[in-house]
Ligand SMILES: Nc1ncnc2c1ncn2[C@@H]1O[C@H](COP(=O)(O)OP(=O)(O)O)[C@@H](O)[C@H]1O
């Protein structure tokens with residue numbers, strides 16, 4: 001049995017950088033846990049502390065329920081694959097894979113047997129006699145994994161092991177890594193900045209931002225009920241539409257969400273209406289994924305937004321329309337560019353667009369002089385919303401056409417000014 005637990009683990013580097021800020025999480029026996037976050041958020045630091053390459057400034061790390069801070073790396077039954085997976089260039093593939101066994105004194109006979117088994121499982125049985133320079137990138141990565149697996153570690157740590165490979169190979173190796181670790185039942189912690197990779201591979205995903213754990217759950221849980229605005233914006237492609245809304249409570253009827261030119265209504269029968277009603281007169285963020293929007297005829301009653309198509313993207317199996325509905329979008333700066341989909345315009349163009357568009361509304365100052373997240377230009381900013389909508393592959397509409405979309409209100413997400421989910425007893 002192999003488990004990993006972090007209890008309030010903090011790492012502050014000598015220069016004062018807070019790389020990891022009170023992170024607590026448990027990886028269950030045999031689980032494939034993915035640690036997801038943008039570059040610099042502290043993922044590698046977490047792995048390195050688990051492996052024993054760095055000491056936490058504060059907090060506890062437990063392996064199999066036992067504190068390990070006094071245990072040197074080689075006694076932790078951990079194997080780690082790094083992003084640059086350096087192989088020994090002068091050794092054959094077989095010797096590279098078998099090197100950890102040789103170090104620990106395993107006899108040549110059983111050693112060859114283990115090397116053969118691991119290489120077979122990784123599909124590199126044919127190249128055991130070659131040198132690393134005679135291998136493709138994908139084969140080299142497999143050798144690095146083989147070298148890590150050969151000692152049958154209890155815990156497998158992988159730090160962005162696929163990020164140097166091209167996308168086709170990455171998809172192939174993703175599936176191989178998960179099936180291999182599941183077959184072996186080895187407890188795995190896998191680091192990536194790629195949200196698609198995290199969602200496809202993980203049993204559970206832990207999402208980090210600036211050293212802080214933001215959310216933890218199965219891919220379905222974090223995708224369907226993201227704990228914070230940041231997680232909502234990070235997961236999924238196209239990205240979740242995040243619209244600024246002003247809340248108005250009509251006691252006898254509903255809670256109105258005003259987006260500037262248009263309004264959606266949350267009936268009192270909706271279990272979330274009371275939580276949202278507490279923000280009467282204030283601004284919140286309403287999140288709507290493309291799959292919660294369905295094109296309809298303009299006369300359709302109910303929760304419908306009307307707009308005009310600003311861009312249309314053809315993706316082969318579907319098209320994405322970007323709809324101007326006269327609303328203001330919230331952009332979470334840190335993740336712009338971290339996920340695929342249409343990117344916000346580049347510097348100069350973006351500024352021009354902002355200048356030409358109507359001025360963004362001023363957010364209400366927070367009591368106590370605190371700056372709210374949405375006010376902090378380093379983290380979020382506003383721009384005219386372009387609501388992404390999924391359409392059939394070659395739609396009859398094009399740029400400039402009007403389009404109406406029905407909003408599936410029970411799949412809409414609400415976040416407050418600080419970026420926390422507004423909900424009753426979430427998850
Ligand atoms: N040895 C170090 N000394 C000082 N700062 C470091 C060191 N290693 C990492 N950092 C800083 O700690 C933060 C987290 O880094 P890291 O864990 O490597 O992030 P990630 O793996 O998510 O990209 C970053 O701000 C990084 O610059």
Ligand SMILES: [Mg+2]
Nearest residue numbers: 043044045159
């Ligand atoms: Mg890293």
